[in-house]
Amino acid sequence: MNVDEVLQMIGQEGLPLILLAVFILVAIWLGVRIVPQSEKHVVERFGRLRSVLGPGINFIVPFLDKVAHKISILERQLPTASQDAITRDNVLVQVDTSVFYRITEPEKTVYRIRDVDAAIATTVAGIVRANIGQMDLDEVQANRGQLIQTIKLSVEDAVDDWGIEVTRAEILDVNLDQATRDAMLQQLNAERERRAQVTRAEGSKRAVELNADAELYAAEQAAKARRVQADAEAYATGVVAKAIAENGVEAAQYQVALKQVEALNTLGAGAGQHTIVVPAQALEAFGDAFRMLKGRG
Numbered sequence: 001m002n003v004d005e006v007l008q009m010i011g012q013e014g015l016p017l018i019l020l021a022v023f024i025l026v027a028i029w030l031g032v033r034i035v036p037q038s039e040k041h042v043v044e045r046f047g048r049l050r051s052v053l054g055p056g057i058n059f060i061v062p063f064l065d066k067v068a069h070k071i072s073i074l075e076r077q078l079p080t081a082s083q084d085a086i087t088r089d090n091v092l093v094q095v096d097t098s099v100f101y102r103i104t105e106p107e108k109t110v111y112r113i114r115d116v117d118a119a120i121a122t123t124v125a126g127i128v129r130a131n132i133g134q135m136d137l138d139e140v141q142a143n144r145g146q147l148i149q150t151i152k153l154s155v156e157d158a159v160d161d162w163g164i165e166v167t168r169a170e171i172l173d174v175n176l177d178q179a180t181r182d183a184m185l186q187q188l189n190a191e192r193e194r195r196a197q198v199t200r201a202e203g204s205k206r207a208v209e210l211n212a213d214a215e216l217y218a219a220e221q222a223a224k225a226r227r228v229q230a231d232a233e234a235y236a237t238g239v240v241a242k243a244i245a246e247n248g249v250e251a252a253q254y255q256v257a258l259k260q261v262e263a264l265n266t267l268g269a270g271a272g273q274h275t276i277v278v279p280a281q282a283l284e285a286f287g288d289a290f291r292m293l294k295g296r297g
Helices: 003-013 015-031 106-112 116-132 137-142 144-158 178-247 249-268 280-296
Strands: 032-035 039-045 048-053 056-059 065-072 081-086 092-103 164-176
Touching: 015 032, 032 039, 039 106, 048 065, 048 106, 065 106, 081 116, 092 116, 116 144, 116 164, 137 144, 137 164, 144 164
Parallel strands: none
Antiparallel strands: 032 056, 039 048, 039 065, 081 092, 092 164
Protein backbone atom coordinates (compact mmCIF):
# COMPACT_ATOMS: atom_id res chain seq x y z
CA MET A 1 0.00 0.00 0.00
CA ASN A 2 1.50 3.27 -1.02
CA VAL A 3 1.30 6.65 0.71
CA ASP A 4 -1.56 7.94 -1.38
CA GLU A 5 -3.75 4.99 -0.46
CA VAL A 6 -3.02 5.48 3.26
CA LEU A 7 -3.95 9.18 3.10
CA GLN A 8 -7.11 8.36 1.21
CA MET A 9 -8.14 5.79 3.89
CA ILE A 10 -7.49 8.31 6.69
CA GLY A 11 -9.40 10.95 4.85
CA GLN A 12 -12.45 8.77 4.38
CA GLU A 13 -12.59 7.16 7.87
CA GLY A 14 -10.75 9.62 10.17
CA LEU A 15 -12.10 12.97 9.02
CA PRO A 16 -15.15 12.85 11.30
CA LEU A 17 -12.90 12.11 14.27
CA ILE A 18 -10.64 14.97 13.40
CA LEU A 19 -13.58 17.32 13.10
CA LEU A 20 -14.96 16.06 16.41
CA ALA A 21 -11.63 16.65 18.12
CA VAL A 22 -11.42 20.10 16.68
CA PHE A 23 -14.97 20.84 17.85
CA ILE A 24 -14.20 19.62 21.36
CA LEU A 25 -11.07 21.75 21.52
CA VAL A 26 -12.93 24.81 20.33
CA ALA A 27 -15.77 24.15 22.81
CA ILE A 28 -13.30 23.87 25.65
CA TRP A 29 -11.55 27.02 24.49
CA LEU A 30 -14.82 28.93 24.40
CA GLY A 31 -16.39 27.36 27.50
CA VAL A 32 -13.55 27.73 29.98
CA ARG A 33 -12.75 31.26 31.15
CA ILE A 34 -9.92 32.16 33.50
CA VAL A 35 -10.57 35.56 35.08
CA PRO A 36 -7.65 37.49 36.66
CA GLN A 37 -7.88 38.57 40.29
CA SER A 38 -8.19 42.24 39.34
CA GLU A 39 -11.10 41.79 36.91
CA LYS A 40 -14.71 40.71 36.56
CA HIS A 41 -16.22 39.55 33.26
CA VAL A 42 -19.79 40.26 32.17
CA VAL A 43 -21.29 37.38 30.18
CA GLU A 44 -24.13 37.87 27.70
CA ARG A 45 -26.36 35.35 25.92
CA PHE A 46 -27.99 36.61 22.77
CA GLY A 47 -27.35 40.19 23.83
CA ARG A 48 -28.77 39.88 27.35
CA LEU A 49 -26.97 39.74 30.68
CA ARG A 50 -26.30 36.14 31.64
CA SER A 51 -23.85 36.25 34.55
CA VAL A 52 -20.79 37.96 36.04
CA LEU A 53 -17.62 35.89 36.30
CA GLY A 54 -15.39 36.40 39.30
CA PRO A 55 -11.64 35.71 39.57
CA GLY A 56 -10.54 32.14 38.88
CA ILE A 57 -11.77 29.37 36.54
CA ASN A 58 -15.29 29.78 35.21
CA PHE A 59 -17.40 27.84 32.72
CA ILE A 60 -19.86 29.20 30.18
CA VAL A 61 -21.95 27.62 27.44
CA PRO A 62 -19.89 27.64 24.23
CA PHE A 63 -21.35 29.31 21.15
CA LEU A 64 -24.25 30.66 23.23
CA ASP A 65 -22.54 32.74 25.91
CA LYS A 66 -19.81 35.26 25.32
CA VAL A 67 -17.75 37.59 27.49
CA ALA A 68 -19.06 41.01 26.46
CA HIS A 69 -17.18 43.19 28.97
CA LYS A 70 -14.01 42.83 30.97
CA ILE A 71 -14.14 45.24 33.89
CA SER A 72 -11.21 46.09 36.14
CA ILE A 73 -12.13 46.23 39.81
CA LEU A 74 -8.96 48.02 40.85
CA GLU A 75 -9.26 51.41 42.55
CA ARG A 76 -9.26 54.26 40.06
CA GLN A 77 -8.45 57.94 40.38
CA LEU A 78 -10.27 60.59 38.43
CA PRO A 79 -8.09 63.29 36.88
CA THR A 80 -7.84 66.42 39.02
CA ALA A 81 -10.80 68.64 38.22
CA SER A 82 -11.21 72.38 38.87
CA GLN A 83 -14.59 74.00 39.29
CA ASP A 84 -15.65 77.51 40.23
CA ALA A 85 -17.93 78.05 43.20
CA ILE A 86 -19.35 81.05 45.04
CA THR A 87 -19.40 81.04 48.83
CA ARG A 88 -22.27 82.29 50.96
CA ASP A 89 -20.46 85.62 51.44
CA ASN A 90 -20.16 86.04 47.62
CA VAL A 91 -16.49 85.14 47.17
CA LEU A 92 -15.51 83.35 43.96
CA VAL A 93 -13.22 80.38 44.62
CA GLN A 94 -11.71 77.73 42.38
CA VAL A 95 -11.68 74.29 43.96
CA ASP A 96 -9.39 71.49 42.80
CA THR A 97 -10.81 68.06 43.61
CA SER A 98 -9.90 64.44 43.06
CA VAL A 99 -12.00 61.31 43.61
CA PHE A 100 -10.96 57.68 44.05
CA TYR A 101 -13.44 54.90 43.31
CA ARG A 102 -13.73 51.29 42.28
CA ILE A 103 -16.39 49.23 40.50
CA THR A 104 -18.09 46.69 42.73
CA GLU A 105 -21.05 45.65 40.53
CA PRO A 106 -19.97 45.63 36.88
CA GLU A 107 -23.44 44.70 35.60
CA LYS A 108 -24.78 48.05 36.88
CA THR A 109 -21.83 50.03 35.58
CA VAL A 110 -22.03 48.49 32.11
CA TYR A 111 -25.76 48.80 31.54
CA ARG A 112 -26.65 52.00 33.45
CA ILE A 113 -23.92 54.52 32.60
CA ARG A 114 -21.88 55.09 29.48
CA ASP A 115 -18.93 57.22 30.68
CA VAL A 116 -18.28 56.56 34.35
CA ASP A 117 -15.46 59.06 34.80
CA ALA A 118 -17.35 61.93 33.19
CA ALA A 119 -20.49 61.14 35.17
CA ILE A 120 -18.62 61.10 38.50
CA ALA A 121 -16.75 64.30 37.65
CA THR A 122 -20.00 66.10 36.83
CA THR A 123 -21.61 64.82 40.03
CA VAL A 124 -18.65 65.96 42.13
CA ALA A 125 -18.69 69.42 40.54
CA GLY A 126 -22.36 69.91 41.37
CA ILE A 127 -21.96 68.67 44.94
CA VAL A 128 -18.91 70.89 45.55
CA ARG A 129 -20.71 73.99 44.30
CA ALA A 130 -23.80 73.21 46.37
CA ASN A 131 -21.86 72.67 49.61
CA ILE A 132 -19.53 75.63 49.22
CA GLY A 133 -22.52 77.85 48.46
CA GLN A 134 -23.76 77.13 51.99
CA MET A 135 -20.49 78.14 53.68
CA ASP A 136 -18.56 81.37 54.21
CA LEU A 137 -15.00 81.62 52.93
CA ASP A 138 -13.56 81.30 56.43
CA GLU A 139 -15.57 78.11 56.99
CA VAL A 140 -14.31 76.66 53.71
CA GLN A 141 -10.71 77.27 54.78
CA ALA A 142 -11.16 76.10 58.36
CA ASN A 143 -13.47 73.09 57.86
CA ARG A 144 -11.89 71.45 54.84
CA GLY A 145 -11.95 68.00 56.45
CA GLN A 146 -15.66 68.23 57.19
CA LEU A 147 -16.32 69.49 53.66
CA ILE A 148 -14.41 66.54 52.18
CA GLN A 149 -16.44 64.07 54.24
CA THR A 150 -19.68 65.73 53.16
CA ILE A 151 -18.67 65.57 49.50
CA LYS A 152 -17.71 61.90 49.80
CA LEU A 153 -21.04 60.92 51.36
CA SER A 154 -23.00 62.91 48.79
CA VAL A 155 -21.10 61.34 45.89
CA GLU A 156 -21.64 57.86 47.33
CA ASP A 157 -25.40 58.42 47.43
CA ALA A 158 -25.41 59.76 43.87
CA VAL A 159 -23.43 56.91 42.26
CA ASP A 160 -24.94 54.04 44.24
CA ASP A 161 -27.11 52.97 41.27
CA TRP A 162 -24.00 52.67 39.08
CA GLY A 163 -22.40 49.88 41.10
CA ILE A 164 -19.54 52.12 42.21
CA GLU A 165 -17.90 52.53 45.61
CA VAL A 166 -16.30 55.90 46.32
CA THR A 167 -13.25 55.15 48.44
CA ARG A 168 -11.88 58.64 48.92
CA ALA A 169 -12.50 62.26 47.97
CA GLU A 170 -9.91 65.01 48.26
CA ILE A 171 -9.93 68.81 48.01
CA LEU A 172 -6.44 69.54 46.76
CA ASP A 173 -6.59 73.34 46.79
CA VAL A 174 -8.92 76.30 47.17
CA ASN A 175 -7.76 79.20 44.99
CA LEU A 176 -8.94 82.80 45.22
CA ASP A 177 -8.87 85.57 42.65
CA GLN A 178 -6.18 88.24 43.00
CA ALA A 179 -8.54 90.96 44.25
CA THR A 180 -9.78 88.74 47.06
CA ARG A 181 -6.22 87.77 47.95
CA ASP A 182 -5.21 91.45 48.18
CA ALA A 183 -8.21 92.23 50.38
CA MET A 184 -7.45 89.30 52.68
CA LEU A 185 -3.81 90.39 52.92
CA GLN A 186 -4.86 93.89 53.94
CA GLN A 187 -7.24 92.45 56.51
CA LEU A 188 -4.48 90.20 57.85
CA ASN A 189 -2.05 93.12 58.16
CA ALA A 190 -4.68 95.21 59.93
CA GLU A 191 -5.37 92.38 62.36
CA ARG A 192 -1.66 91.99 63.07
CA GLU A 193 -1.32 95.73 63.76
CA ARG A 194 -4.33 95.65 66.07
CA ARG A 195 -2.83 92.76 68.01
CA ALA A 196 0.49 94.59 68.25
CA GLN A 197 -1.24 97.69 69.64
CA VAL A 198 -3.12 95.60 72.17
CA THR A 199 0.13 93.93 73.21
CA ARG A 200 1.89 97.28 73.62
CA ALA A 201 -1.04 98.67 75.63
CA GLU A 202 -1.07 95.63 77.89
CA GLY A 203 2.68 95.98 78.37
CA SER A 204 2.33 99.66 79.38
CA LYS A 205 -0.51 98.81 81.73
CA ARG A 206 1.54 96.06 83.32
CA ALA A 207 4.52 98.39 83.77
CA VAL A 208 2.32 100.95 85.54
CA GLU A 209 0.90 98.23 87.79
CA LEU A 210 4.37 96.94 88.68
CA ASN A 211 5.61 100.50 89.39
CA ALA A 212 2.63 101.13 91.65
CA ASP A 213 3.25 97.84 93.45
CA ALA A 214 6.90 98.80 93.95
CA GLU A 215 5.98 102.20 95.41
CA LEU A 216 3.39 100.61 97.66
CA TYR A 217 5.93 98.06 98.84
CA ALA A 218 8.48 100.81 99.57
CA ALA A 219 5.88 102.78 101.51
CA GLU A 220 4.93 99.70 103.52
CA GLN A 221 8.56 98.99 104.35
CA ALA A 222 9.17 102.62 105.39
CA ALA A 223 6.09 102.50 107.60
CA LYS A 224 7.31 99.28 109.18
CA ALA A 225 10.73 100.89 109.83
CA ARG A 226 9.12 103.92 111.46
CA ARG A 227 6.94 101.66 113.55
CA VAL A 228 9.97 99.68 114.75
CA GLN A 229 11.84 102.91 115.53
CA ALA A 230 8.87 104.26 117.43
CA ASP A 231 8.59 101.01 119.35
CA ALA A 232 12.29 101.24 120.23
CA GLU A 233 11.98 104.85 121.41
CA ALA A 234 8.89 104.01 123.39
CA TYR A 235 10.73 101.11 124.99
CA ALA A 236 13.70 103.33 125.86
CA THR A 237 11.40 105.97 127.28
CA GLY A 238 9.64 103.33 129.29
CA VAL A 239 12.94 102.10 130.71
CA VAL A 240 13.95 105.63 131.69
CA ALA A 241 10.57 106.29 133.20
CA LYS A 242 10.80 103.08 135.16
CA ALA A 243 14.27 103.96 136.40
CA ILE A 244 13.11 107.39 137.48
CA ALA A 245 10.14 105.87 139.21
CA GLU A 246 12.34 103.45 141.05
CA ASN A 247 15.42 105.65 141.79
CA GLY A 248 14.01 109.13 141.72
CA VAL A 249 15.83 112.24 140.50
CA GLU A 250 19.26 110.65 140.74
CA ALA A 251 18.45 108.25 137.86
CA ALA A 252 17.40 111.17 135.67
CA GLN A 253 20.54 113.14 136.51
CA TYR A 254 22.58 110.04 135.76
CA GLN A 255 21.06 109.68 132.29
CA VAL A 256 21.64 113.37 131.55
CA ALA A 257 25.22 113.15 132.70
CA LEU A 258 25.83 110.10 130.48
CA LYS A 259 24.44 111.94 127.45
CA GLN A 260 26.71 114.91 128.11
CA VAL A 261 29.73 112.65 128.44
CA GLU A 262 28.85 110.87 125.18
CA ALA A 263 28.47 114.24 123.43
CA LEU A 264 31.88 115.43 124.61
CA ASN A 265 33.49 112.13 123.54
CA THR A 266 32.00 112.52 120.09
CA LEU A 267 33.25 116.08 119.88
CA GLY A 268 36.72 115.08 120.96
CA ALA A 269 36.95 112.23 118.49
CA GLY A 270 36.43 114.55 115.52
CA ALA A 271 39.29 114.83 112.96
CA GLY A 272 41.79 117.63 113.56
CA GLN A 273 40.40 118.51 117.00
CA HIS A 274 43.28 119.00 119.48
CA THR A 275 41.93 121.70 121.81
CA ILE A 276 38.51 121.46 123.42
CA VAL A 277 36.95 124.29 125.43
CA VAL A 278 34.73 122.86 128.09
CA PRO A 279 32.24 125.10 129.92
CA ALA A 280 32.22 125.13 133.71
CA GLN A 281 28.79 123.56 133.71
CA ALA A 282 30.21 120.64 131.72
CA LEU A 283 32.93 120.10 134.32
CA GLU A 284 30.31 120.04 136.99
CA ALA A 285 28.33 117.56 134.89
CA PHE A 286 31.42 115.35 134.65
CA GLY A 287 31.83 115.49 138.38
CA ASP A 288 28.21 114.61 138.94
CA ALA A 289 28.43 111.78 136.42
CA PHE A 290 31.58 110.39 138.01
CA ARG A 291 30.05 110.56 141.47
CA MET A 292 26.97 108.82 140.24
CA LEU A 293 28.96 106.17 138.45
CA LYS A 294 31.05 105.63 141.53
CA GLY A 295 27.93 105.50 143.66
CA ARG A 296 26.25 102.97 141.28
CA GLY A 297 29.43 100.90 141.15
